[in-house]
Amino acid sequence: xxxxRRPGLDAQPMSLLSExxxxxxxxxxxxxxxxxxxxxCFYCDFTAFSGQKKTVSRYLxxxxxxxxxxxxxxxxxxxxxxxxxxELSEEELExxxxxxxxRFPHADFKEATFEANPESLNAEKIKILKxxxxxxxxxxxxxxxxRLLKSIGRRHSPEDFLAxxxxxxxxxxxxxSVDLMYGLPDQSLQxxxxxxxxxxxxxxxxxxxxxxxxxxxxxxxxxxxxxxxNLAREMFERSIEILKEAGFFHYEISNFARLGxxxxxxxxxxxxxxxxxxxxxxxxxxxxxRRVNEDRLISYCVKLESGQIPVSSxxxxxxxxxxxxxxxxxxxxxxxYAPSQESLRVLAHQWISLMDRxxxxxxxxxxxxxxxxxxxxxxxxxxxxxxxxxTQLRALSxxxx
Ligand SMILES: C[S@@+](CC[C@H](N)C(=O)[O-])C[C@H]1O[C@@H](n2cnc3c(N)ncnc32)[C@H](O)[C@@H]1O
Ligand code: SF4
Numbered sequence: 455x456x457x458x459r460r461p462g463l464d465a466q467p468m469s470l471l472s473e474x475x476x477x478x479x480x481x482x483x484x485x486x487x488x489x490x491x492x493x494x495c496f497y498c499d500f501t502a503f504s505g506q507k508k509t510v511s512r513y514l515x516x517x518x519x520x521x522x523x524x525x526x527x528x529x530x531x532x533x534x535x536x537x538x539x540x541e542l543s544e545e546e547l548e549x550x551x552x553x554x555x556x557r558f559p560h561a562d563f564k565e566a567t568f569e570a571n572p573e574s575l576n577a578e579k580i581k582i583l584k585x586x587x588x589x590x591x592x593x594x595x596x597x598x599x600x601r602l603l604k605s606i607g608r609r610h611s612p613e614d615f616l617a618x619x620x621x622x623x624x625x626x627x628x629x630x631s632v633d634l635m636y637g638l639p640d641q642s643l644q645x646x647x648x649x650x651x652x653x654x655x656x657x658x659x660x661x662x663x664x665x666x667x668x669x670x671x672x673x674x675x676x677x678x679x680x681x682x683x684n685l686a687r688e689m690f691e692r693s694i695e696i697l698k699e700a701g702f703f704h705y706e707i708s709n710f711a712r713l714g715x716x717x718x719x720x721x722x723x724x725x726x727x728x729x730x731x732x733x734x735x736x737x738x739x740x741x742x743x744r745r746v747n748e749d750r751l752i753s754y755c756v757k758l759e760s761g762q763i764p765v766s767s768x769x770x771x772x773x774x775x776x777x778x779x780x781x782x783x784x785x786x787x788x789x790x791y792a793p794s795q796e797s798l799r800v801l802a803h804q805w806i807s808l809m810d811r812x813x814x815x816x817x818x819x820x821x822x823x824x825x826x827x828x829x830x831x832x833x834x835x836x837x838x839x840x841x842x843x844x845t846q847l848r849a850l851s852x853x854x855x
Contacts, residue, residue, distance in 0.1 A: 455512075479521050483722040484529035486517065487733030488539040489751060492574070496607035496677075497635075499669035501735030501749045502537040509751060510542065512735070514549050520732050524764065529558060531719035532566040536590075540570035544578050544806040546667050551586040564619035565718040567592055567631075571606065572618045573610035580625050590717075591622055592631040592662075598649040602638055606671065619656055629715050631660035636693070637686030638666055646689045647696065654700050659715035665709050673827060702796055703789045706786050708829050726779070734764075743770045747751065774800055778838035785814065785834065790822030804837045 490510060491502045503509075534550065537632070539567070542550065567590040568583050568604050583591070587825060598612045599605060636646045665686045668674050694704060702710040706724060709717065713805055722729055724797075731738045735749035745768040750755045757764040771779055777797045781804070784791025805821065808814040813827035815835050827834050 470693070480725075480727050481530035481531065481564070481718060481722055481727035482528065482727065483531045483719045484527070484534075485562070485729060485731040485733075485736055486533060486554075487535040487537065487736040488512075488550075488732065489543060489572075489734045490541045491536070491538045492541060492609055493607065494668060494673075496605075496673040497666060497669070499672050500537065503751055506751060509755070510546055512755050513751065514546060514553070514836040516755040516764075517550075517733055518553040519520050519556065519758040520642075520764060521553055524557070524730055526548040527558060528562070529730065530558045530562060532561070532563045532565050532587075532588075533569075533719045534567065535569045537569075538571045539568055540579060544582060547579060547582050549585075549586060551582070554586075563587060565590055567717070569594065570618070571610060572684065575622075577621055577625075580622055584625055584627050590629045592633065592698075593618065593622075594633045595633045595653070596640070597631065597638065597645070597648075598652050599641070599645050602641055602645065605640065606635075606638055609699070613845065619658075620701045623656075629659040631717070631800055632658045632664060633664065634664045635664050637681045637683075639666040639674075641689075642688055643685065644690065647692060650693055654696070658832075660709070660711045660717065661697065661702065662709050663690070665690060690829075704788055706788065707828065721787070724783050726783050733803055740770055742772075743768060744801065757825075775840055778804075778840070782835035782838040783820065783825055786831070788822060789826075790820040792819040793821065793824075803852060808834060808837060 467769075487501065489501050489503055489511075490506055491498075491504050493504045494502065494630065506779045529588065530629040533555065538549075539550075546803045548784060551639050564586045566586075569592045570579075571594050575591075593615065594837070595615050596606060596608060599614055603612070605609065619632075622630055627738065634646075634649060634653070666679075666681050668679050668681060696712045697704065701712060703716070704710050704714050705714050709720070711717070719729075721727075726739075729738060730740060731747065734747060734748045734751055745765045747766045748757060748766045754764045777793075777800055781791065781793060781797060781801060784793075793801070793805070805814070807823075808827070809816060812824055814821050815824050823834065
């Protein structure tokens, strides 16, 4: 998600990181997708629908039915994302948590995140979240500039955000993450840095910083919006410096946290761990297989109502594809990734060529993005995505035999 950028690689010494990694037992994540929004933002291509309020209760029943297919799943983290989960009414929120409690009675959530937009998270909903065990709220802000909020199709004002943030903090018991975007049309470096500095005055525990991606089928794409890549790069570079000075740990390309406040759930994705995704368009990775659900709202409901699983595609990741996926997910984390001997052999061309080009560096067993690699991370990751060269496929079969 977001334009992939930049440094912060010296945040932690490697020896500490390796030690930390071996202490962690693999966690399993549960993701619930709530695909409803009041309006569609001009840049957004997520599975999210506006004007579908009448479908919400039908959808929640379908979600409950899908959850009932996984009685043995024991998740360690929960992420309720969207769309806009805070668009649900108080009664609908209660229904979601009832599903979670009933269908995953053995869950032991070390982290439970709820995604919210400032215009729809009222005090009553915050109370329900707290009582239901949510301990992390991810607030989508994007910018504190009222003019820019309007120009990207957001429905909330800067004041809405400030009121919700202070309500959440007053209630207590939540770690708060804020989503910001940079590289927006007509956004100056000054505009972006001002938002960033203002946000820091509120002491959130976590920040996600995404460079605008102009996605197909969005209003921005139709308007042929172009991102000024040099300016976006400068915004990202300056943000990293500011966040580092403010005591944030840059732990993933787009994510910054006060130490100990990294997202456990998202780390499961980046470490190639297992997760179950429920809902329209949700993805899962279980037992080495990736599945993606039907992303049309009504078709998703109809499938479950007729007793079918709502999966639209499923594949077992094997061989060079699996090695490639593990490599590019692992490299997203700035602490780096230690490839297996098999990966070093089969993907030797990629590892060597990226090092030769100065985009990754090696310290002992661990490879990580260089500062330059961070700025062109998408390009680095493309190297690990099929099609692969025939020599690599041959190398893999030699390893196997
Ligand atoms: C799951 S989305 C939306 C969550 C929530 N509904 C909201 O609007 O804040 C999470 C974040 O992705 C980012 N995002 C979405 N579309 C993007 C795009 N085209 N380019 C860059 N960032 C994007 C935004 O920062 C957004 O808050
Ligand atoms: S950015 Fe969030 S609120 Fe806007 S359309 Fe996408 S999911 Fe909905």
